[in-house]
Amino acid sequence: MKKMKLTIILSAIVLFLAACGSDEASGGNGDTIEWKLGHLSDENHIWHKTAEEFASLVNEKTSGEIEIEIYPNNSLGGETDTINSIQAGTADLVISGETLQNWAPKAALLAAPYAFRDLDHVTSVVEGEIGQEIEDQIKEEAGLTPLYYHTRAPRNLTSKEPIKSPADLSGFSMRVPNVPLFLDTWEAAGANPQVMDFNEVFTGIQQGVIDGQENPVDLIQSGGLYEVQQYVNRTEHVHSWIYVLVGNEQLEALNDEQRDAVLEAAEEAQKIGEELYQEEIEQIEGELTDNGMEFVDVDQEAFREVMIPAVEKSLSDEQLDLYNRILEVE
16 A cells, blocks of 8 residues: 555656656746737738748747747737737737837837838838837837837728818818827827727728728728728828737747747748738739729828928927937938
8 A cells, every 4th residue: 555655656756847847848838838929900911921921930940849829800909908918928929010109119100100201211210220229129118029020001091081181181080099199190180080999990980980090001901991981092191110029028938949940930921021011012902992992192291291290299309319310211
């Protein structure tokens, strides 16, 4: 009887030590580290397709030690909710941009109206000293590490009636993301902006809660907004980029080999995303037209004139300095 008890005890000790060894090798999550990545677009969007490639590369390069499950359509919650979840340890990765300014003020410049001339200008900034400065603050203040980024098509205003100048915005209720700068600039332009999660926009337009919204064409398509909006007004008020980010703690919990594999996969995903962007944006505009949307040329200079003073007034001294430095980048 005593011998049997001793055998049971020894077996339990062996199993305990094996489990501990397994946890240490995988960052404390058993045999496989499972990460959750949340974003707002649908499964056909460039971000989601690139994220799938990234997840596959990470899994391959870590020999199955890290699995990334992707949650599109805000199924983990909106950007702010997902960032809060990452900080709480219940999610791991997010695709986010200017919303990050709620933690890291310099991130407001990711989508400051009329800060960027075109996408070449965006690329020069994000891959240069200013981009690194913004990333450093995001890492320090938001607790998130940018892994790779997507350049975005220009943001345009959608509506049920054509809007060609700020004068047409009188009484126009519109959705904006949780970005104070967007609220200020659209109010200055004459609209009535309100903060709303993207997954509520379709219903909001359908029910008459809002008259329109502003976003790049890829999100206009993935959100199915062609079903409830007729016009894409080419305000092109923002050229920008968006990051794929992982929690600092989640990244630091990996061993060196796993961390290197994630960063290597991110570098490859960057190139994949760029190729998809080039292939799909022009095609998306054609598909929106086929689905009944009409693209409207607007008086962009008139929008610029009313928005820029509001941008400058809304920015802190630190943000305004960064804004002016961005304007000087060739």
